[in-house]
Amino acid sequence: MKIAIIGLGNIGGSFALSIKANLPEAETYAVDIDAAAIQKAKEQNIIKDGSLDFKEVIPDADLIIFAVYPKLLVQLVSDYAPYLKEGCIITDVTGVKTSIIGDVEPLLPAHADFVFGHPMAGRENRGLEFSSKEVFEGANYLITPTSRNKEENIDYLKKFVKKLGFGTISVITPDFHDEVIGFTSQLAHVIAISLINSDDVARNTKKYTGDSYRDLTRITNINEKLWPELFMMNKDHLVKHIDNFQTQLDKLNHAIQSEDVETMEEMMLESTKRYKDLHNIE
Amino acid sequence: MKIAIIGLGNIGGSFALSIKANLPEAETYAVDIDAAAIQKAKEQNIIKDGSLDFKEVIPDADLIIFAVYPKLLVQLVSDYAPYLKEGCIITDVTGVKTSIIGDVEPLLPAHADFVFGHPMAGRENRGLEFSSKEVFEGANYLITPTSRNKEENIDYLKKFVKKLGFGTISVITPDFHDEVIGFTSQLAHVIAISLINSDDVARNTKKYTGDSYRDLTRITNINEKLWPELFMMNKDHLVKHIDNFQTQLDKLNHAIQSEDVETMEEMMLESTKRYKDLHNIE
Numbered sequence: 370m371k372i373a374i375i376g377l378g379n380i381g382g383s384f385a386l387s388i389k390a391n392l393p394e395a396e397t398y399a400v401d402i403d404a405a406a407i408q409k410a411k412e413q414n415i416i417k418d419g420s421l422d423f424k425e426v427i428p429d430a431d432l433i434i435f436a437v438y439p440k441l442l443v444q445l446v447s448d449y450a451p452y453l454k455e456g457c458i459i460t461d462v463t464g465v466k467t468s469i470i471g472d473v474e475p476l477l478p479a480h481a482d483f484v485f486g487h488p489m490a491g492r493e494n495r496g497l498e499f500s501s502k503e504v505f506e507g508a509n510y511l512i513t514p515t516s517r518n519k520e521e522n523i524d525y526l527k528k529f530v531k532k533l534g535f536g537t538i539s540v541i542t543p544d545f546h547d548e549v550i551g552f553t554s555q556l557a558h559v560i561a562i563s564l565i566n567s568d569d570v571a572r573n574t575k576k577y578t579g580d581s582y583r584d585l586t587r588i589t590n591i592n593e594k595l596w597p598e599l600f601m602m603n604k605d606h607l608v609k610h611i612d613n614f615q616t617q618l619d620k621l622n623h624a625i626q627s628e629d630v631e632t633m634e635e636m637m638l639e640s641t642k643r644y645k646d647l648h649n650i651e
Numbered sequence: 652m653k654i655a656i657i658g659l660g661n662i663g664g665s666f667a668l669s670i671k672a673n674l675p676e677a678e679t680y681a682v683d684i685d686a687a688a689i690q691k692a693k694e695q696n697i698i699k700d701g702s703l704d705f706k707e708v709i710p711d712a713d714l715i716i717f718a719v720y721p722k723l724l725v726q727l728v729s730d731y732a733p734y735l736k737e738g739c740i741i742t743d744v745t746g747v748k749t750s751i752i753g754d755v756e757p758l759l760p761a762h763a764d765f766v767f768g769h770p771m772a773g774r775e776n777r778g779l780e781f782s783s784k785e786v787f788e789g790a791n792y793l794i795t796p797t798s799r800n801k802e803e804n805i806d807y808l809k810k811f812v813k814k815l816g817f818g819t820i821s822v823i824t825p826d827f828h829d830e831v832i833g834f835t836s837q838l839a840h841v842i843a844i845s846l847i848n849s850d851d852v853a854r855n856t857k858k859y860t861g862d863s864y865r866d867l868t869r870i871t872n873i874n875e876k877l878w879p880e881l882f883m884m885n886k887d888h889l890v891k892h893i894d895n896f897q898t899q900l901d902k903l904n905h906a907i908q909s910e911d912v913e914t915m916e917e918m919m920l921e922s923t924k925r926y927k928d929l930h931n932i933e
Contacts, residue, residue, distance in 0.1 A: 555859055576791065579871050600907045600915065607907060617844070628886070630879045640871035
């Protein structure tokens with residue numbers, strides 16, 4: 370069982386660490402443009418070997434995990450296509466699905482099966498040095514099969530990520546994935562960026578913050594090369610979610626301005642109910 | 652040194668726990684309308700005694716800590732005024748200052764000094780059972796003196812909360828307090844409520860959430876009796892902060908819709924810079 374991880378960033382590195390810990394029998398190889406990252410991963414003994422040249426790794430790989438930016442993913446699949454092993458399974462970690470699937474599937478040879486996936490695991494910081502296997506433990510995993518996928522390969526990926534410690538593994542359509550991720554992840558990032566950027570810098574706010582502000586801005590240390598791509602790939606869903614958020618914000622803002630206690634209480638009782646449902650509190 | 656804690660909820664209970672741990676020589680008494688809470692605090696040995704009747708506690712108290720809702724605070728100060736000990740120091744935990752100070756100060760006898768304060772410590776859940784002394788450790792504390800306060804009593808309160816483990820203790824004006832808290836705490840709550848209430852319940856979103864959504868909605872388990880009071884007491888500042896947030900949200904929303912990568916990148920670089928400043932990262 371030979372696994373190739375493409376991209377030794379935070380998520381790629383976390384896969385390497387997690388495979389090492391949970392599937393010690395697997396042989397993990399890596400491809401990266403950064404020789405130092407490969408060297409470091411080898412020294413840490415979390416990959417067997419790695420290369421700057423994909424042709425040294427891809428032809429033998431039974432499972433390929435792409436952990437790269439969406440645009441790069443399309444380019445690499447195009448480059449790798451002639452070298453893919455017969456029967457290999459490919460997966461990715463891209464945060465938006467419909468658009469990337471549309472770009473990638475036409476590039477694939479018939480003998481390779483790309484089962485698209487999305488680990489819902491934190492990645493506040495970039496780079497291998499911030500990788501950890503713990504970040505996967507109990508996290509949600511989303512798999513978005515297409516008509517091209519073999520059932521056995523979808524099952525294989527489910528079992529594989531379960532072994533890595535992921536919690537709930539959901540199999541959903543690419544469009545539903547993009548709809549729900551547009552809400553839980555992308556809208557959250559849009560809000561967090563807007564919040565921290567609306568701070569009055571002259572105020573030296575950090576002396577006066579509590580946990581609330583720190584929680585709501587934790588994801589503002591954001592990769593400015595990746596996220597605009599993701600936002601644009603999912604524009605329609607995301608803009609709809611921003612509108613729905615806006616409706617609630619307007620309602621609460623209006624209730625505050627008109628001192629409408631009843632509406633404020635209703636909205637807070639509703640948010641409390643939803644909080645408890647989210648956290649399975651009776 | 653006799654301390655009276657008025658209200659054995661989450662914050663009052665945390666004060667009792669913290670005083671017990673950090674100032675073992677102090678004698679702590681409590682007043683509450685809930686006999687069971689007093690009984691429980693006595694059994695836990697975190698108060699020396701307590702009473703449903705404030706007249707049994709207040710006349711001997713050197714330091715009184717009000718940990719009650721704003722409207723109730725005004726009522727209780729009015730009730731307690733004739734019974735306050737000569738030279739006693741009073742403080743509170745109210746999240747908005749200008750309005751409460753205006754209501755409370757005219758009720759005070761000349762021989763009692765009310766130094767208004769605000770512990771910036773979490774209180775996701777209501778009630779004594781969620782109290783902890785750890786929640787105060789390293790947290791910010793805001794003191795908002797008025798012309799009525801004696802310098803020595805402001806110093807006393809500073810030293811007192813420092814001993815309880817609070818981190819940065821800032822002395823600021825009531826209006827600046829309300830301006831900055833309107834941003835770091837109240838705006839954050841407004842956003843979090845609007846976000847979770849904009850969820851499509853039929854989607855069963857919790858199966859697809861990552862840390863981002865959980866972080867941004869952590870404060871939505873909100874006390875619907877307290878927060879409308881706080882919002883209205885600070886309406887002018889809060890509405891201004893919502894407007895500033897709205898400006899940033901509109902800008903990012905427009906950039907997404909028009910696929911304006913440059914503006915998105917700029918906003919993300921700015922948010923990353925602010926994140927690093929907030930967390931003292933180089």
